Each structure stands twice: as structure tokens, then as C-alpha cells.
Amino acid sequence: MQQRSYRFIIRGTLVCVCLFNLVIGAAVLAQHHDKRGGDPANRAGGKVTAINGSAITVQGHENSSTVINITSSTTYERNGQAAALADFKVGDFVFAHGTRNSDGTFVADRVMGGDQPPRGRGPRGGPGAGGQLQAVDTAARTLTVQNREGETKVIYTTDSTKFHRNQQAAQLTDFKAGDFVMARGAVNSDGQFVAVEVFGGDQPPHRRGQ
Secondary structure, eight states, X not given: OHHHHHHHHHHHHHHHHHHHXXXXXXHHHHHHHHHTTSOGGGEEEEEEEEEOSSEEEEXXXXXXXXXXXXXXXXXXXXXXXXXXXXXXXTTOEEEEEEEEXXXXXXXXXXXXXXXXXXXXXXXXXXXXXXXXXEEEETTTTEEEEEOTTSOEEEEEOOTTOEEEETTEEEOGGGOOTTOEEEEEEEEOTTSOEEEEEEEEXXXXXXXXXX
């Protein structure tokens, strides 16, 4: 009888330990998620397509449209400086933090952005993307490239993007399928890679040391 009781206590202790570990693990995961930017439902952003007194409409991933509702308590920052709603304009890039109501509407408590795509924290303005050019869409202002692993990636450009082809100043329309391109820029809140600069040409890039 004592042996059975002992086994029951051991099993109960193990169950408690497992439950404790699950709780701690969940807390750690939640904390890690918060460090990476919190709940995605509390964020919205993209390129501004319209502004009125109560909302900012932005164009995001795959040309989807999102309405960022604002209130008298919403604060603003443009190009790193405290600003007002009137300082923003169509064509700006904005990122908003706020809350999403039960009906799906997004209300911002803070709006940040400016006339340049968001830059990463890496050297020379952030991460890069590149490969062999598969297609150029001048209407959507995008370049689709394929890297060495065969993966395709869409590079978004703006009116502010600078282009260089064969070491000469160029335009988006100067690039063509088969070119080799590299872009630097940043990934926006919708997961789009927006280029600050695109350079390349009809020859593959030379490796250092050759």
C-alpha cells in the first residue's frame, strides 16, 4: 500500500512539473512575440493613397487597401519629427500602431512614416534582395527576380527609388528580363520589400577577389 501511495505521489509531482513547464513556456513565447512587435492585429501600414479628417487609407501587400482610423488622441511622427495629420500626404509611407475593434476596423494611437520607404537597421539602409530578373511590371513598379536557389521575390519600387544599370544612372524601364539586379531597402509592415536603390545590368555581378 505504501509503495502504491509513493508511486501516486511521484506521478502527481511529475504532472505538476509538466504543467508548470507548459505555463512557463507559454509565457516565454508570449514575451518573445512582444519583443518582435506584438500582435500583428495591432499594426497596419503601407503607402498612403488617401487622407481625410478621420482616416488614412494605405495600399499594402498585393495592392490590398487598409483604412487606418484616427482620433483626437492619435499622435504622429513624420521623417523622425513630431508632426500632425496635415503634414502627411498621398505617396508617403506610414506605419501605425493601435487596436482592432470587433468589427474589424483599425484605430491608430500612433502613426509614423514619411516620404521614404522604411529603412532597416543594417548597413547602408537595411537588407537587400536580388537575382536574375524574370519580369518588370512598369505599371505596378515591380521587378520579379529569381535567386540561386530558384526562389522568386518581388522588389517594389517608388518614385524615390534610384536606379543604376551597367554603372550608369537609369530608370525602371531600362531594365529587362535576363538582367542581374541587386536592391537595397527594407521590408514594410505588409511584408513587401521596398527598394531604396536598384543596381545591376546585363552581366552577373563580379565576385570580390576576382
